[in-house]
Amino acid sequence: MKQRRRLTKWLVVLLILHGIIAAAGFFAPYDPVEQDRERPYLPPMHIHMMEAHGHFHLRPFFYPLRLREGSFDQYEEDNATAVPLNFFTRGTTYRLLGIVPSRIHLFGAASARVYLLGSDAYGRDQLSRILYGGQVSLLAGLLGAGITLFLGAFIGMAAGYFGGWRDDLLMRIAELFLALPWLYLLFALRAFLPLSVSPLEAFLLVVVVIGMVGWARPARMVRGVVLSVKERDFVRAARGFGASDIYLLRRHILPETASVLLTQATILVPQFVLAEMTLSFLGLGVPEPMSSWGNLLATLQQYNVLVSYWWMYLPALAIVPFFLGYLSLASALHERTSTYKIDEKSKWNLS
C-alpha cells in the first residue's frame, strides 16, 4: 500500500510539473521572443510587500530597475515608483496548449516590465523563456522516448518471437549500440546530419537523433519478456486455435511487455531531456530564437556572462525537479514490480 501511495504521489508531482510547462503561456508573463533592448542582462527583481519608508502594501509590488549613475551595466532599484503586481492580468496573446487562444496571464505589471528571473542579452524575460523552453525540451524528451520505445518494442518482439538468425543478428546490432557511449553515438549521428536548418527542422532532427540512440536496452528487455511469454499456456492455446503471428504479438504478447516498457519510459524521458539539453548547449540542437533549456545555457560559454550574470545559470536548475520526479517514479515502479523480492530493507530504493 505504501508503495502504491508513493507511486501516486510522484505521478501527481510529475503531472503538475508537466502541466505548468504545458500551460507556459499562462504562467509566463511575456512572450519568450519579445525583446527589450533597453534592458539587457537585468538581474532578477525583488518582490516587496514593504515600502522603503515602512509603508506596508497588501498587494506585492516591485521597483523598476534603472542604470546606476556612471555605470553601463549595473542596475539599482528606483525607489521612487512602486509598481504593483497584477494577477490574472491581460497581456500578450498566446495559445494555451497550442490551441485555445487567451490573453490572461498569471501575473504581470501595467506600467513597467517585471523580470522575476532577470533578462538576457536582448532583454527577453528569463522566466518566460525557461517556461517556453521547457516545452521544447520536454517534448523532445517525450517524443524521443516514444520513438525509442516503439523501436525497442518492435525490434525486441521481432527478435524474441521469431528467434533464429533474426534474433542473433538483431541482438548483435543491439550489442553494438549498447557498447557505444551514448553521447558519442548522439554526436556521431548528429555529425552526419545537416548543420544549418530551420528551428522546427532542427527540433525534429534532435528528436529523431535522440530517439535512434537508445533502442538497444528496451529491445533486449522486451526480447527477454517475449521469450518467456511465448511459451506460456495461453499463448500456445491461442496458437492452437489458429491465431496468426501478428494477432498473437498484438493481442497476447505486447500487453505482457507493458510494465517493462513503462519502467524504461520513466528512465528514458529524463535522459533524453538531458540529451536535448546537451546537444542544444553545444550548438548542435535547437537554435535561437526558439528557446530550450539547453540553448538558454549556451550563453554561459561566454566568459563575461559567466563572470557577471549569474542568473543566466537559472535555466539549468529547471530540470532538477523533473529529474527528481522521474527518478523517484522509476524507483517506485521498480519496487512495485519486484515487491516479492524485497523484505523489510529495500536495497535498490532510490531515495
Added chain:
Amino acid sequence: MRYFICRALHAVFLLFGVSLLTFLFSALTPGNYFDEMRLNPQISPEAVTALRAQYQLDRPLPIRYAHWLNAVAHGQMGFSFAYNSPVAPLLWVRARNTLLLTATATLLAWLLALPLGICSAARFGRAPDRVLSWTTATLLVIPDLVLALGLLILAVRTGWFPTGGLVSVGFDEFSALQKLRDLTLHMALPVTALVLATLPMLVRHVRASVAEVLDAPFLRAGAGHGLPEHKLLLGYALRAAANPLISLFGFSVGTLLSGSLLVEVVMSWPGLGPLLLESILARDLYVVIGGVLLSMVFLVAGNLFADILLYWADPRIRTAASAK
C-alpha cells in the same frame, strides 16, 4: 585460455562493427569539409575537385574504407582536413590530456566510493546509511551539465580556481613544484565535477552488492565465531561482493576516454571532447571517426580487462570456463 581468445575475438568484431557503422553514417552525410570552399569565389572549382581527389573523397565508399583500414594499420587513422595533419598524432595529445583528467577522477571516485559504500552497507538503514543515501540521491538528480556549470560559476565568482585550460601561461618557466601546483589547480574543477557525477552511482552499487552478501550464512557463521567486524567486511564480504564491482570497474576504465566529454567542453579542458566537437562542426570527418573509434577501443579494452580480472577473482567463472 580459450575463454580469453573468445573474448578478444568478440572485442575485435565489435570494433570492426563500429568502424563500419561510423563509415556508413559518414557516407550518408550531406556535405563535407570542402563544401564551404565551394562558396568561396577565391578558390576555383577545379582546386576543390583536386583537393577532394587528393583526399580520395571522390572514391566510392568501400575503397575509402579499405584505404582507411590500411591507414589505421599503419597507425595513421586518416587525415584531418582542418589541421592538415594525420589524425593519430592529434588524437594522442588530446587523449593524453583526457586520460590525465579521467584517470585521476576515476581513481578518486573509487577510493571514495569503496569505504563509503561498505560503511553504508554495514550500517544498513541506520543514521550513517540514511545520510549517505540522501546525499547520493541528491547528487543523482543533478545532471552533470548542471553540476559542471554550477562549479564553473562558483569558481569564477570566488576566483579560487582557474576556469579553463590545462596549465597557466608561462608554464615552461615554472619550477617543478610550481608546475605541479599549477596543474593541480587547473585539474581541481573538472576532477571535482567528474567525481561528483560518478560517485553516487558507484556508492550505490558498492552498497547494494555488499549489503546483498551481508545476509549470507557464511558471514553469520564468521560473526558467530567472533571475527571482528572490519575483518568480516573487508576480508570476506567485500571479496564475495566483488563480482559486480569488478564489472563496474571495468566499465569505469572503459569510459576513461568517453565519459568526460561534456565536462571537458564546459571547463575548456584540451582533451578529446572539444576536439571531437570542433571536428563535428567543421565536418572534419576522419577526426570524428578516429575519436569515436579510439574511445571505443578503450571501452572494449575496459570490458576485456574486467573479464580478465573476474576470471582471476571469481573461481566460479574459472571453473565454468574450463568446464567448457
